[in-house]
Amino acid sequence: xxxxxxxxxxxxxxxxxxxxxxxxxxxxxxxxxxxxxxxxxxxxxxxxxxxxxxxxxxxxxxxxxxxxxxxxxxxxxxxxxxxxxxxxxxxxxxxxxxxxxxxxxxxxxxxxxxxxxxxxxxxxxxxxxxxxxxxxxxxxxxxxxxxxxxxxxxxxxxxxxxxxxxxxxxxxxxxxxxxxxxxxxxxxxxxxxxxxxxxxxxxxxxxxxxxxxxxxxxxxxxxxxxxxxxxxxxxxxxxxxxxxxxxxxxxxxxxxxxxxxxxxxxxxxxxxxxxxxxxxxxxxxxxxxxxxxxxxxxxxxxxxxxxxxxxxxxxxxxxxxxxxxxxxxxxxxxxxxxxxxxxxxxxxxxxxxxxxxxxxxxxxxxxxxxxxxxxxxxxxxxxxxxxxxxxxxxxxxxxxxxxxxxxxxxxxxxxxxxxxxxxxxxxxxxxxxxxxxxxxxxxxxxxxxxxxxxxxxxxxxxxxxxxxxxxxxxxxxxxxxxxxxxxxxxxxxxxxxxxxxxxxxxxxxxxxxxxxxxxxxxxxxxxxx
Numbered sequence: 124x125x126x127x128x129x130x131x132x133x134x135x136x137x138x139x140x141x142x143x144x145x146x147x148x149x150x151x152x153x154x155x156x157x158x159x160x161x162x163x164x165x166x167x168x169x170x171x172x173x174x175x176x177x178x179x180x181x182x183x184x185x186x187x188x189x190x191x192x193x194x195x196x197x198x199x200x201x202x203x204x205x206x207x208x209x210x211x212x213x214x215x216x217x218x219x220x221x222x223x224x225x226x227x228x229x230x231x232x233x234x235x236x237x238x239x240x241x242x243x244x245x246x247x248x249x250x251x252x253x254x255x256x257x258x259x260x261x262x263x264x265x266x267x268x269x270x271x272x273x274x275x276x277x278x279x280x281x282x283x284x285x286x287x288x289x290x291x292x293x294x295x296x297x298x299x300x301x302x303x304x305x306x307x308x309x310x311x312x313x314x315x316x317x318x319x320x321x322x323x324x325x326x327x328x329x330x331x332x333x334x335x336x337x338x339x340x341x342x343x344x345x346x347x348x349x350x351x352x353x354x355x356x357x358x359x360x361x362x363x364x365x366x367x368x369x370x371x372x373x374x375x376x377x378x379x380x381x382x383x384x385x386x387x388x389x390x391x392x393x394x395x396x397x398x399x400x401x402x403x404x405x406x407x408x409x410x411x412x413x414x415x416x417x418x419x420x421x422x423x424x425x426x427x428x429x430x431x432x433x434x435x436x437x438x439x440x441x442x443x444x445x446x447x448x449x450x451x452x453x454x455x456x457x458x459x460x461x462x463x464x465x466x467x468x469x470x471x472x473x474x475x476x477x478x479x480x481x482x483x484x485x486x487x488x489x490x491x492x493x494x495x496x497x498x499x500x501x502x503x504x505x506x507x508x509x510x511x512x513x514x515x516x517x518x519x520x521x522x523x524x525x526x527x528x529x530x531x532x533x534x535x536x537x538x539x540x541x542x543x544x545x546x547x548x549x550x551x552x553x554x555x556x557x558x559x560x561x562x563x564x565x566x567x568x569x570x571x572x573x574x575x576x577x578x579x580x581x582x583x584x585x586x587x588x589x590x591x592x593x594x595x596x597x598x599x600x601x602x603x604x605x606x607x608x609x610x611x612x613x614x615x616x617x618x619x620x621x622x623x624x625x626x627x628x629x630x631x632x633x634x635x636x637x638x639x640x641x642x643x644x645x646x647x648x649x650x651x652x
Contacts, residue, residue: 130381130405134219134266139163142220146374147411148636155649156319159375163220165652166212173212173223176650177205177269180225183320183648184272189301190294190318190646192311194230195237196272204269211267221382222267227315227324230273231280232366233257242278242308244289245496258353259325259366259383266382271321274311278502279359279481280327283335283574284558285310288499295340295552296644299608303552303599306339306574308332312369313340319648322371323379329360329473331578333367334590334616338547341592341612341644343370343631345380348621349585351402352384359480363473363582373591373631377407380624403622410625413633417451419626422540424459430576431549438594438613439546445638446630455540459580465528468521469583474509475518481506529584537620542630547590547614549573553600570600577616588618589627591634595642608645
């Protein structure tokens with residue numbers, strides 16, 4: 124594929140064969156769960172229409188309502204979008220291969236006609252429904268995608284769990300009795316993809332909030348380079364947050380990335396071949412060349428990787444061994460010093476930005492005449508504690524640490540390797556019980572620490588990171604083994620230098636296609652195409 128071809132241009136239907144060539148070998152995922160490529164094939168062959176498929180999607184959402192995936196879902200709006208898409212396909216005028224593809228959106232990203240609740244109970248009282256779409260949603264609409272409702276999340280995205288006091292805790296489709304965490308804060312988006320309702324769902328990631336739910340629900344999650352995918356305006360965590368997709372497959376992830384990544388002009392148009400001094404062109408070069416990794420150096424910091432449950436690091440290490448022994452990658456040992464200090468510094472930065480962004484709400488200042496609103500207990504207690512404990516000296520010190528770490532990672536890690544491998548989380552999905560208490564506001568900090576152990580670095584220094592399932596176990600994150608239909612995913616994380624998402628796609632594509640047999644969750648919907 125010529126390198127002058129822009130990645131977004133490959134999303135046109137007449138370039139679909141070129142896109143497939145760029146993406147390389149197909150994944151081995153079970154065909155029972157819906158993917159973008161299955162939808163495109165069905166529309167092109169006219170075995171179904173967007174209207175027929177969306178009716179199934181709405182049925183799926185209703186059948187799986189016990190998973191508490193959606194905070195808002197406008198049936199009439201979704202059907203109208205599907206009707207318009209159906210007309211385009213029948214007239215041979217689809218806007219792109221995403222025309223008629225259902226995409227859910229985390230409820231902190233603006234979607235026209237919906238409230239942006241941020242997972243709170245009170246936001247609809249204080250704010251009007253959004254009159255316009257966020258940039259990335261607008262990009263998707265221009266490609267014909269069907270915006271399929273708003274998904275559940277932890278309140279204001281503060282903790283990495285699927286607990287929500289207002290909308291209910293999101294159910295992990297792999298937990299038979301729904302006792303287990305989806306991860307968060309993009310919990311509903313993870314469950315929406317894992318259960319098969321939609322092939323793509325947007326999330327936001329300030330400290331792992333796309334990758335953690337992707338890991339616990341067994342799907343693919345990408346946090347791109349800082350600023351690679353437009354995220355402004357946001358209310359908080361602006362120096363750490365990234366928007367991105369949770370997807371059924373690596374190939375679907377690449378399609379979603381191609382749709383929303385890249386320089387933004389004043390109209391929100393993607394220009395992925397721009398001569399932008401701040402960004403290199405968006406591309407997927409080399410993704411198809413995933414059968415031979417002899418030109419790549421894979422880095423592992425073993426002390427970090429092994430700081431995880433045995434079932435997690437054994438399955439991650441098995442993948443590393445295969446990449447080296449069977450596919451020719453060179454293994455390089457690396458070191459990342461002072462990780463606990465780095466994690467604390469990241470916490471200071473992101474929590475300080477949360478306080479600044481939510482100051483009025485946290486202090487119950489009058490908004491539209493209302494003062495009788497409040498966050499859930501754990502959110503309120505945590506933010507007020509931080510507000511009283513962190514000062515400007517702490518923040519400046521944390522920013523100095525960030526600057527040092529960015530230099531270290533560049534010089535001592537990515538000048539030596541192409542991709543860094545860790546587990547996505549130190550444990551598999553833990554039980555919700557005692558993870559967050561409504562009555563006492565006690566947070567299970569030990570479980571939270573294990574959940575975010577490997578995710579903060581990419582946010583802190585702005586590098587891209589992708590999570591991908593690599594195995595399954597009957598043992599949950601609390602160490603209990605289940606003999607029911609529960610089956611907990613184990614996920615691996617890939618990180619690379621800034622703007623090198625294409626390397627992540629290449630390695631992840633190999634892992635998904637050749638090394639892992641995907642297993643279906645117990646709570647799922649199977650489409651009839």
